[in-house]
Amino acid sequence: xxxxxxxxxxxxxxxxxxxxxxxxxxxxxxxxxxxxxxxxxxxxxxxxxxxxxxxxxxxxxxxxxxxxxxxxxxxxxxxxxxxxxxxxxxxxxxx
Numbered sequence: 143x144x145x146x147x148x149x150x151x152x153x154x155x156x157x158x159x160x161x162x163x164x165x166x167x168x169x170x171x172x173x174x175x176x177x178x179x180x181x182x183x184x185x186x187x188x189x190x191x192x193x194x195x196x197x198x199x200x201x202x203x204x205x206x207x208x209x210x211x212x213x214x215x216x217x218x219x220x221x222x223x224x225x226x227x228x229x230x231x232x233x234x235x236x237x
Contacts, residue, residue: 150196158197162186165202173206174229175222180204187213189226200234 153161165186173180186202187210188195195201203226205213213222 148194150194151198153197161197161199161202164199165204168199168233169204172204173209174203175205175209175225178206178208180206184210187226189223189230200230203229 162185166180166182169180171180172178184204184207187205188197188202190201191214205222205226209222212218213226216222
């Protein structure tokens with residue numbers, strides 16, 4: 143039995159810009175964790191992160207700088223990961 147290889151999407155230029163704009167629009171310029179306003183230019187967070195990250199709308203969210211830092215290296219990293227995954231699952235379930 144072969145395990146299917148996960149594919150990752152890497153965008154550049156205009157396609158990436160349009161994707162980031164879609165993330166901002168979907169998340170209403172707000173951190174999905176604390177509700178803080180996220181200014182234009184802040185990179186969205188990928189979940190999963192690291193080498194498995196993929197430039198897809200249902201794998202990216204807006205996090206404020208504080209929550210983004212906490213997700214990557216804070217004590218609440220796992221809690222935030224679960225909240226992000228739950229949020230993204232909710233966006234996938236929408237029509």
